[in-house]
Amino acid sequence: MVSxxxxxxxxxxxxxxTEDYSLTSVSKFITVDDFRKIRDWGFNTIRLAVDFSFLFTLSENNADSLSPIPSNFEYLDHIVSWAEELGLYLIIDLHKAPGHSFESSELHKNRIWKQNSPFQDIFLRIWTHIAQRYHTYENALFDILNEPVAPTAEDWNYLAEKTVKKIRLHTKTNWIVIESNLWGKCKTFPQLRKFDDENIIYSFHFYEPMSVTHQKAEWLKFTREYHPDFVSYPGKTDTLSEALEKGHDADAKGLMNMFRDSQGVWDMTRLESRMQPVFEFQQxxxxxILCGEFGCIAYAHPKTRQNWLSDLMTLFHKNDISYTYWNYKNMHFGLCDYTVGFQDNPNxxxxxxxxASIKILSRNIY
Known part of the structure; x- marks a missing residue:
């Protein structure tokens, strides 16, 4: 195995x-000093979430109309160079792609999965352009699609394989990251194809139990209304049962199923059992293997957040799993947060x- x-x-x-993709706005949110801070914390990798609409324009879903935005690609050039100069890997994560959404309220818009869909051609052209532009940067990795939500595993395997082949026309050595189907879940790893390419990292995302990691989240209203108390980890989460049975709108039903799956006692043993399909694939x-996203919302009690992260770090180190925490700054999960809503947060x-969380994440680094 190439390691x-x-x-x-x-x-x-x-x-x-983000609501504002203007360079005036984004250039104030993150600077090279943030990259330097991440390096100084002891980390060697940044997974950079990028929406296709920051990099390209597209008219009427016509592949021939796909056009790179020169100024924004030049800005991304600077970001890749920051990482290179600081000795950091940079994973370019295509977080949102045309014809695909991982948002539960937008799944009906997913039109990329039909093999004759114009969105597959658009997707391949996006990655052709990115690979052509960044193949000379040895520190650049390509996470081809964030949290794919395909009707079947084979639909995702098919598109992933086509994408790998397109990228490999331009670079044989840059690492490619491929996530498992259905939001990068562990349980879909057995259906993920092992591709004939040594420079692929297989990735999952981990937010279990949702009742802990997403407690009190504003975008999950039913948890705030029916379960106002803190959910501890390690601990038992059966008290969510009543809230789940009452139900809300159609948008919430899929998320409520995730919460239903969260019930019972949670500790490191149960976390490990949930990751078992990933470990078996690895072996x-x-x-x-990369855990590309994991995180605990800052509404959780500090000890809950720290305990959960500590157990994950133990499992990642035990099983030789690479990891990138969600998220560096703000967005409810931040290791730093400068928003008004979290100004008095005890984390x-x-x-x-x-x-405390930074120390846990950076301890015992390989």
């Missing part, structure tokens, strides 16, 4: 999931840093 060890953080809410194929010190 690579990644340990770091995600930067989201910067070139993705069977002798391939590198953060007077400098708005979660020093």
């Amino acid at each position: 690579i060890k990644l340990y770091g953080v995600n930067i989201g809410g910067f070139l993705s999931q 069977k194929h002798n391939v590198p 953060y010190d007077e400098n708005r840093m979660d020093q």
